[in-house]
Amino acid sequence: MPKQPINVVLNGKPVTLEVEPRTTLLRALREFGVTSVKRGCEEGECGTCTVLLDGKLQKSCMVLAVEAEGRKVVTSEGLLGPDGELHPVQKAFVEEGAIQCGFCTPGMVLAAVDLLNRHPDPTDEQIKEGLSGNLCRCTGYVSIIRAVHKAAAMLKERR
Template identity: 80%
Template sequence: MSKRSVSFTLNGKPVTLEVEPRTTLLRALREHGVTSVKRGCEEGECGTCTVLLDDVLQKSCMVLALEAEGRSVVTTEGLLGPKGELHPVQQAFIDEGAIQCGFCTPGMILSVVDLLRRHPEPTDEQIRVGLSGNLCRCTGYTGIFRAVRKAAALMKEQG
């Protein structure tokens, strides 16, 4: 199958990739070396491949790479500050022990970023709904809920 070029902004930088038309954004990102985007179920169920596509939460296994043409894709690497400082959500996950095996963490973090954009002071129900597209098999979610609350507080402090 012949390859086609797709150009988009990845974590603030322009990229052009050569992909087969059937290649998902997940596979294209992995082949490009983006290691935070994990290959889990590849059916849109687990959330390990979650990215922000034009600031909208998206499971990259459900999008063809060619659909990213001219758009913005953000992975957890794109959340880092200009001097490499962690985003408040990333820091909160570390501080609250919301990471065990780490497989779900990048998708979880992007889901929390999206959640806190919409609900800066989320209720438990809003957290439950906001994370409903992400599965964690290790933590039991207690640490993750603590991390969401801490990230909300950190972001409120930072304005």
């Protein structure tokens, strides 16, 4: 099957991805070199491939790449500051020990960023709802909840 070009704004920069109709956004991004989106199940069950697509969370294995034509994609790398500094959510994850193997982390971080956009001062329940689509097998989630609360406080301070 011949490939066709699609244009997306990837972490703020316009890029062209070469894809087949069957290419999922996950595979297209990985082929392009953005490997923070992970292949955990490729069936929408694990959340390791989560991205922000036009500001909305999506599991990129459930999006065909052609559907992203002309849209904005943000991955975990895209949260870094101009000098590579971590986003407050990423920083809070590091400080609270909310990372173990790290395979769920990029997706989990994006889900937390999205959650904090919607609920700047979230309850435990809101955190659980917002992160319910992202599996983590290592941490038991407890430290992740701590990290999201901490990130909320850090973001509040920054505002």
